[in-house]
Amino acid sequence: DIQMTQSPSSLSASVGDRVTITCRASQSISTYLNWYQQKPGKAPKLLIYAASTLQSGVPSRFSGSGSGTDFTLTISSLQPEDFITYYCQQSYSTPKTFGQGTKVEIK
């Protein structure tokens, strides 16, 4: 199985901060990497697919980059609704696996 490791597991930041979350795959996954956000009690919502393509309707403050084994999700200016949990997910091979999540909290 391909292990997806996110760092940090949690972070504290303020509204307006620039935040970067990292996702590392245990082997190369090309750009088959997606990012989701999840509010408590809700289904995950797709933010970015294929490592860097912004899903329709997602604000442009979200961006993704990377290929191979190292990927990043950047939020350029945190908004109050962004203080939730983020997951990366690889679809390169079976089983499709998710990172453990990164919780973004208000400082």
Added chain:
Amino acid sequence: QVQLQESGPGLVKPSETLSLTCTVSGGSINRYYWSWIRQPPGKGLEWIGNIYYLGSTKYNPSLKSRVTISVDTSKNLFSLRLSSVTAADTAVYYCARATATGYTLEWRGYFDYWGQGTLVTVSS
């Protein structure tokens, strides 16, 4: 706008079979892959498996011996059966549309539409 809705029992006894249905509305089930994903309370996400509208499936090897995913295109729905459940199978179960990126032998893509999720508790 595509919408997905999970339905099924919220309580299942140990050793019995968990059965859920995902009804797709606002779009056709045809020409897409569809998935089941679960999340134990307070934990991360686990992919259970995919099904193509024509019926081909791919399962998580950790669950493969207990999982069956099927599709009914005439009713625009797909279903999950998980046998011999234990307390470890207690989770919120989500269904999702699995959109493919490109044309590869194995599905590669992303989950772009999700159901709201349904909590299934395994307990006697």
